[in-house]
Amino acid sequence: MAMMYSKIYSKRLQFRKPAVGDAYILFTTYTQDSEVAKFTTWKPHVSIEETKSFIKMCIEKWKKKDEFNYIIESRENKRLIGMIKVKTDQDKANVGYVIARKYWNNGYATESVLAMVDALFGLGDITEVRAFCDAQNNASVKVMVKAGMTFVKVLPNYIIHPNLSNDKRDCLLYSITKDGYEKKRNR
Secondary structure (H helix, E strand, O other): OOOOOOEEEOOOEEEEOOOHHHHHHHHHHHHOOHHHHOOOOOOOOOOHHHHHHHHHHHHHHHHHOOOEEEEEEEOOOOOEEEEEEEEEEOOEEEEEEEEOHHHOOOOHHHHHHHHHHHHHHHOOOOOEEEEEEEOOOHHHHHHHHHOOOEEEEEEEEEEEOOOOOOOEEEEEEEEEEHHHHHHHHOO
């Protein structure tokens, strides 16, 4: 894939590249929150320096066109709501998202996934967008379903979620194809 968009917009949200200056707000908003990190592949950050290192890694991945992490902000007041990442593999893309706890249950995760799906299919070379979550992460399942994704399969012993276990855990894979997306849009 050549490159993702540097900015993406949805009705209530905007998505932009992270900057090192985002470390304090990321840390105070969610990276240190154990409840937010519960189903993630990372442990809660214990310092702003850890969050700075994470952002630097995100910026480096953008440069390498390896992975595209976006800050999710409110369009209205520029408040940081979370992050969403995109990783492409030929004609497929995987998305992952995290929303700060104080913004849960407002539809922001679903709106973020829909915005990324729309942007990815708009690039022309992506034919399927996927997302997965821990088998016990019911909230994430709801997000993927609301975003138009359908269940594909269980991924047994797929990934370690260190805040739950040191063992690999089962995950659920969901996806939406470009054809399926266009059919839903044209209804």
